Amino acid sequence: MSLKHAILGFLSFQPFTGYDLKKSFDASVRHFWPANQSQIYRTLAQLTQEGFVTQEVMEREGLDKKVYHITDSGRQELHRWLAEPRAINETREPLLLQVFFGSLISDEEVLNVLRAERDAAAASFEQLKAIYQAYGDTVKTHENPRGQFLSLLTLEYGILGHQALLDWLASVIQRLETGDYSLRDFNDLTNKEHRE
Amino acid sequence: MSLKHAILGFLSFQPFTGYDLKKSFDASVRHFWPANQSQIYRTLAQLTQEGFVTQEVMEREGLDKKVYHITDSGRQELHRWLAEPRAINETREPLLLQVFFGSLISDEEVLNVLRAERDAAAASFEQLKAIYQAYGDTVKTHENPRGQFLSLLTLEYGILGHQALLDWLASVIQRLETGDYSLRDFNDLTNKEHRE
DNA sequence: CTGTCCATGTAAGGCGTTACATGATTGT
């Protein structure tokens, strides 16, 4: 379970309450690992049970506040998970199902779906670039340049991915608008490996 | 639930058994919508209950064989779903968590993870291209050129996405190997919209 | 005095995976 390890990751930086963890997720990793509140609380309970975190209870008016700390065995587990290559990750894309079965609906209906996707993708593309540009200069001055660099790489990934998506969407929309059923040619793509 | 609609999609082409549906998934949409056998059977039971499919029982030796047919209300539901724009789809990328928290492990450990990912991605990239090239010429001669074209577009998407991924991985690996913490410059990227 | 922020959780249900179980037919 990756959510466990994402939480351990944040706690390895500093102790957090469930509430603050939620804010950290939303502020940094939500683009590639969204997490919701109830999930975070449940997972913190599990982590506590497994001995990977401990809770420090701060008495408050109303409900008590619980600050979570990572334990040594938590750090060990996190390290193990981070350094371990994962097998291929399976992705599910409802949009592609819509395209795949697109022959069952009209061109206008397909285009409607594609244009909506393009608009949404364009918006988050701009958003990612804005964040990227806002933090891009902070690497050298950051207390931990390597860590800052690595975390910004995830934004790079998002930007490049969105670029590829927008590219594809534009070309698909154009082909459908003109009734041109021609396919892209990928023969120019160098595949240096597997060649003799 | 998209699996429901993927199944309805296949059944809109022709009746299938659960077993054959599984093979159809594996042969065509597994790259963007993997489905396993028990899930398919459970979902077929649900669809039957909802009146979107009917079963035709064929008596056999051993267990009976059940062929599923889509109903009119199933076609209607499928159409509705296909034509409806979805909101943004959330994606979860364990690899990016590993990179984001990469400051907790060594360069060699990060590189190990990234190289494994690159190798896996390169393999599925080649696989996608091979399928694409095998079917690329069939559009014009296909009984349903539009449908064939649309289904091949999903392969295009996969190929472009993998290209972007491999691109990113190569450049990240190179920067980490040389200890170069510089970021990509995306200022050249045209964003024609949102500009005055 | 209304709403937002801080902070905690429970309940229920849907989606997905893994493992297990059955049993005939066909190919090596």
Add this chain to the structure above:
DNA sequence: ACAATCATGTAACGCCTTACATGGACAG
């Protein structure tokens, strides 16, 4: 004789989402 293919399912567990519930503090 053994394995693969055809074909069906159940059980159990894990992950994720949505909705609901509580309650003080503080700002407009």
